[in-house]
Amino acid sequence: MSVKKIINDPKRVVDESVAGFGRAHADIVRVEFDPIHVVRADAPIAGKVGLVSGGGSGHEPLHAGFVGLGMLDAAVPGAVFTSPTPDPILAATKAVDGGAGVLHIVKNYTGDVLNFETAADLAAADGIEVRAVVTNDDVAVKDSLYTAGRRGVAGTVLVEKIAGAAAERGDSLDEVAAVAERVNANARSMGLALTPCIVPHAGEPSFTLAEDEIEIGIGIHGEPGRERVALEPADRLVERLLDPILEDLPYTSGERTLLFVNGMGGTPLVELYLAYGHAAAVLADRGIEVARSLVGNYITSLEMQGMSITLLKVDDEMIELWDAPVQTAALRWGR
Amino acid sequence: MGLDITWAVDWVRRSADVIAEHRVELITLDREIGDGDHGENMDRGFQAVLPKLDDLPAGSTPGDVLKLVATTLISTVGGAAGPLYGTAYLKGAVAAGGAVSLDGPAIAKILEAARDGVVTRGKAEPGDKTMIDAWTPAVDAAAHAATSGADAAGVLDAAAAAAEAGAVATEPLVARKGRASYLGERSAGHRDPGAESSALLLRAAADVAQAAAGV
Numbered sequence: 189m190s191v192k193k194i195i196n197d198p199k200r201v202v203d204e205s206v207a208g209f210g211r212a213h214a215d216i217v218r219v220e221f222d223p224i225h226v227v228r229a230d231a232p233i234a235g236k237v238g239l240v241s242g243g244g245s246g247h248e249p250l251h252a253g254f255v256g257l258g259m260l261d262a263a264v265p266g267a268v269f270t271s272p273t274p275d276p277i278l279a280a281t282k283a284v285d286g287g288a289g290v291l292h293i294v295k296n297y298t299g300d301v302l303n304f305e306t307a308a309d310l311a312a313a314d315g316i317e318v319r320a321v322v323t324n325d326d327v328a329v330k331d332s333l334y335t336a337g338r339r340g341v342a343g344t345v346l347v348e349k350i351a352g353a354a355a356e357r358g359d360s361l362d363e364v365a366a367v368a369e370r371v372n373a374n375a376r377s378m379g380l381a382l383t384p385c386i387v388p389h390a391g392e393p394s395f396t397l398a399e400d401e402i403e404i405g406i407g408i409h410g411e412p413g414r415e416r417v418a419l420e421p422a423d424r425l426v427e428r429l430l431d432p433i434l435e436d437l438p439y440t441s442g443e444r445t446l447l448f449v450n451g452m453g454g455t456p457l458v459e460l461y462l463a464y465g466h467a468a469a470v471l472a473d474r475g476i477e478v479a480r481s482l483v484g485n486y487i488t489s490l491e492m493q494g495m496s497i498t499l500l501k502v503d504d505e506m507i508e509l510w511d512a513p514v515q516t517a518a519l520r521w522g523r
Numbered sequence: 524m525g526l527d528i529t530w531a532v533d534w535v536r537r538s539a540d541v542i543a544e545h546r547v548e549l550i551t552l553d554r555e556i557g558d559g560d561h562g563e564n565m566d567r568g569f570q571a572v573l574p575k576l577d578d579l580p581a582g583s584t585p586g587d588v589l590k591l592v593a594t595t596l597i598s599t600v601g602g603a604a605g606p607l608y609g610t611a612y613l614k615g616a617v618a619a620g621g622a623v624s625l626d627g628p629a630i631a632k633i634l635e636a637a638r639d640g641v642v643t644r645g646k647a648e649p650g651d652k653t654m655i656d657a658w659t660p661a662v663d664a665a666a667h668a669a670t671s672g673a674d675a676a677g678v679l680d681a682a683a684a685a686a687e688a689g690a691v692a693t694e695p696l697v698a699r700k701g702r703a704s705y706l707g708e709r710s711a712g713h714r715d716p717g718a719e720s721s722a723l724l725l726r727a728a729a730d731v732a733q734a735a736a737g738v
Contacts (some may be wrong), residue, residue, distance in 0.1 A: 244560075244601075267567075269558045270601040298701050299602035302644060306597065306606055328705075335704035390550055390559045409558040411702055 191386055198389040202245045202265055209252055213517045216256045220283070223276035226252040227262040231284045237355040237364045238262070238284030241293040241348060242277060243300050244269040246387070247408055250345060250487040253518030259352035260293075260516070268387050268490075269409045271299035277307035281316060289317035289361035293348055293368060295340030296324040297409070319361055321368040323347055325375040325498065327436045328405030328414055339407045342450045342487045342498040343375030346510075349519065353512035371506065376436050378429040379496030381406045381413065381452060385489050404428060408452075408489045408496075422459070426466045429497040434474070439501060441475030446482065446510065448498040453488035455495055460484065467497055480510055486518060525624030526675045530735050531588035532576055537727040539569035545723055552716040556703035560602060561716040568600035568608070586619035589633075603701060604717060607641050607654065614640030627678040631662075631669040634682055634725075638662045645700065652698040652710060654717035660685035661725055676732035683722065683729040690718040 195201050206226065210219030217226050225242075232238060241251045242264025251263035261284035266272035281290050290311065294304045301322060308318040325343030329335050351368035359367070381403040384393040394411065397403060402425075405414035420428075439445065449464040451457070464483050471478055479502055487496075502510070513522035542549075542565045549562030572595045579587060589612045597609030618636035622629060638658040647653040664685035668678045691714065698710040701717070 266601050267560065267564065270560045270564055271603070271605075273598050273601045273605055275598045298645070299605070302603055302606035303601065335698075335707075336700055336702070339705065387559050389563050390554060392554070394554055394559055407702075407705060409702070411558050411705060413705075414707065 191391055193386070193388060195388055198391075201388045202267055205245070205248075206252065206265055209517070216515065216517060217252070220279065223273075223279050225262055225264045225276045225280035225283065226255050227280060227283045228255055228257070228260070231261050232286040233261070234286045235288050235358070236286045237288045237359065237361050238281070238286060238290040239293060239348070239352055239355055239364070240264065240277065240280050240284060240290055241344070242266065242272050242280070242304075243295055243297070244271055244409065246385075246490045247487050249485075249518035251348070254345070254348050254352075254516045256514070256516035257523075258356045258512055258514035258516075259348055259519065268389070271297065271303045274303050274307040274310060277304055278310045281307060281311045281318060282314065285316045289319065291351065291355070291361060291364050291368065292318060292320040293344065293351065294320055294322045295344050296322045296337050297339060298336050317361060319365045321347065321351070321365055321372060323372045325372060325377045326407065327376050327378050327432050328407075341379065341408050342377045342448060342496045343372060343500065345450075345482075345486050346375055346446065346448065346498065346500050347371045349514060350506055350509045352514070353509035356512065367505075367509070371500065374437070374501040375498055376433040377496050377498040378433055379406045379408070379413075379452065379494060380404050380425060380429060381489075381492050381494035382419070383454065383493040385453070385492035387490070402494075406489070406494065408487060422462055423466045426463050426497065427470065430467055430470055430499070433497060433499050437501060439476055439499060442477075444477045444479040444502050444507075445471065446480040446500040446502050446506075447471065447478045448482040448500070450487055450496045450498065451485035452492040452494040452496070453485055454491045454493035457484065460495060463495055463497075479507060525626045526585065526630070526732055526735065527624050528583055528585055528588065530732055531585035532579070533731045533735070534728045535569070535572055535576060535588060535592060537731050538724050539573055541723050541727045542566050542569045542720065545720075549716050549720055552714055552719055555713045556698065556706055556710045557716065558702055561604060561720065564600045564602050564604055565720055568596045568605065571595050571599040584619070584621055584623055585625055586616045586621060589613075589616035589619055603645065604720075607645050607717070610640040610644045611637040625675055627669040627673050627675050630675045630678045631665040634658075634665045635662045647700040650696060651700040652693050652696040652703060652715050653700050654715070654721045656693045656696070656715065657686040657689040657718040657721040657725075660689040661721075674736070676729065676736045679725065679729035679732045683726040686722040686725045690714060690722040693718045
């Protein structure tokens with residue numbers, strides 16, 4: 189396992205990366221460093237609901253890559269795999285408050301939830317109306333009574349796009365929150381890893397896998413998953429992810445979906461498209477229509493090799509909002 | 524003998540040293556059942572408190588120090604540990620009030636308030652394999668020691684010993700809160716990093732108190 193990384197100082201990785209992101213996308217975002225947050229260049233937008241998300245770094249392009257027209261108004265990057273603290277979340281919330289309230293989109297991880305809750309309390313004390321939607325689309329976590337609950341993973345990208353479009357067209361805070369909740373409720377995800385990842389300041393893999401072993405049911409923070417199995421052909425791996433997803437909601441014949449195959453950072457697109465092809469074929473066999481698709485590295489786990497599959501049951505409004513214009517570093521269409 | 528502002532400041536300095544010394548150990552524990560950032564985050568938090576100690580105004584109380592630690596950890600640590608430890612120190616500061624010197628019962632009361640704050644914020648129960656499994660025996664031992672007439676240093680020593688035993692006792696547990704809970708049965712056989720850091724901090728408090736008492 190190589191520990192080679194393109195970094196200067198492990199403690200400066202996030203600051204330096206966010207600075208580079210700001211320079212690369214100065215037409216879309218502006219970057220603040222005290223405390224650190226990334227906001228849409230034209231924020232705040234009067235009368236528009238502000239969307240703020242955030243979480244540990246290491247998942248790029250999530251979340252800063254989704255700041256821009258039609259998606260997030262601000263992103264708050266924490267240290268690698270560590271939730272941001274309340275201060276920058278509060279600063280981002282204030283920066284995007286256009287008087288119509290602010291929606292926090294929070295992945296269900298204990299640290300993220302606690303820090304966003306604290307920030308929301310502080311924002312409320314400053315007179316800003318804040319609502320939070322906690323995403324929890326990961327079917328790998330089975331027994332919610334005895335865990336911190338299902339994790340928020342790749343479905344979060346879909347929530348941010350669709351809720352962002354709702355905010356852009358002028359929906360109220362309640363309406364945007366309702367759309368976000370509806371997307372989350374209709375999205376299910378599951379991931380697998382072929383290799384672990386290496387947190388820069390830790391310098392060692394987050395877990396170890398034998399040459400022929402893979403980890404099923406991983407989250408996005410390099411944390412181990414539910415079980416280890418031997419490496420199998422791609423079609424079988426796709427079914428290992430898709431079967432529990434299909435059983436969970438469930439998705440039935442005749443329904444329309446958005447199929448999202450996401451890379452964990454170290455898996456090439458050639459493999460992701462190969463996996464997408466079989467996933468789409470499995471759905472076709474079951475009579476489930478794939479109305480929209482997304483394939484690529486959108487919510488990653490540093491250099492981990494692996495993928496996740498997300499299936500979102502869509503309705504007409506979700507499709508309309510999905511197709512609406514978006515102009516961010518990582519997603520751009522429709523304008 | 525009561526514990527005053529000097530003890531409180533020395534405790535923070537000792538805590539920063541101890542966390543720095545155990546940074547890699549805490550990272551390793553966390554990597555096994557979590558995400559490997561606990562040592563890094565706690566180290567960043569306590570190092571951030573150190574320069575602020577010099578700015579404490581004259582006449583500051585132990586409670587003021589606890590509050591300074593609370594606000595600094597909340598704004599620098601991140602993850603779950605930031606809000607949880609921040610809440611612990613904040614509730615401890617409220618319990619300490621404006622007292623200039625803390626006796627055994629006062630220390631026991633502070634520890635109980637801190638633990639209750641963590642429970643309220645994190646909603647963990649004993650046995651969930653979290654920092655609460657170090658704090659709850661520590662609070663019980665502190666209360667018992669205080670009732671038995673132990674001085675402040677004795678109360679802290681009882682609390683630290685119980686926290687250390689509590690941290691060790693998390694090893695066979697299956698996690699039901701926090702990131703380790705995603706592992707299910709596989710979380711058994713590893714010590715909880717938050718329970719370990721809690722035990723380290725309470726031991727630091729006891730060591731500094733004993734040194735102050737000239738033991």
